[in-house]
């Protein structure tokens with residue numbers, strides 16, 4: 204459904220992404236991981252039109268070359284940001300209604316003013332994310348984890364073809380992160396295609412169908428979570444080890460333990 208080929212982004216002399224070929228299939232929850240500065244956010248920026256790139260991004264076979272972020276959103280490329288910005292003067296339900304069907308802003312405002320804000324859809328999205336109880340709450344009354352979920356819900360309400368999530372678990376405690384993972388899995392099982400970027404390895408390895416790994420802007424591995432957590436190249440990228448050390452580390456499975464979240468290493 205979504206495909207990149209030879210995707211490259213440079214910021215002045217910094218090659219943030221180099222020739223990245225990646226694809227996300229319909230209804231799949233795909234993770235993109237890598238150490239700090241590997242290029243993960245830049246990848247989402249390029250897909251969604253916030254960074255100029257070389258190479259190609261295609262959605263449903265259509266080349267998105269030259270399209271603005273707004274045009275890409277209308278075609279179904281939605282994203283969340285590392286910092287969740289909600290409309291603090293609107294209820295949670297209204298925040299979600301605003302994004303419905305990729306409406307124009309005047310239509311969304313009219314729906315809210317007239318109280319006709321697609322309550323069935325809003326309730327459906329709230330149910331999927333376990334947020335029905337918060338429908339009439341104000342965002343300021345929610346925890347950080349709950350606000351993150353509302354941010355995801357708002358993106359889901361636009362009925363995207365692909366939802367790109369940029370570090371949704373940042374700032375969440377282990378319990379909140381586990382809950383988020385369960386909700387993302389439920390969303391994927393309900394048919395939403397997602398690209399998940401996060402540093403929480405327990406979350407990413409636990410919920411994704413498939414993973415891509417970036418290091419210094421280059422794709423160094425891809426595979427199912429079970430393969431990735433034992434891949435020597437990935438261990439090397441995360442732990443900064445030399446080749447002979449990598450063999451030992453992989454064998455004694457320290458990375459696997461770290462990824463399982465059973466140790467704070």
Ligand SMILES: Nc1ncnc2c1ncn2[C@@H]1O[C@H](COP(=O)(O)OP(=O)(O)OP(=O)(O)O)[C@@H](O)[C@H]1O
Pocket residue numbers: 214217218219237238239240241242243244245246
């Ligand atoms: N607007 C920018 N201008 C200049 N350099 C940038 C810009 N955005 C990112 N970079 C550089 O591009 C590289 C990739 O950054 P990016 O933020 O995409 O990495 P990341 O994998 O998302 O990192 P993190 O996990 O820390 O968020 C880094 O070297 C970064 O310093």
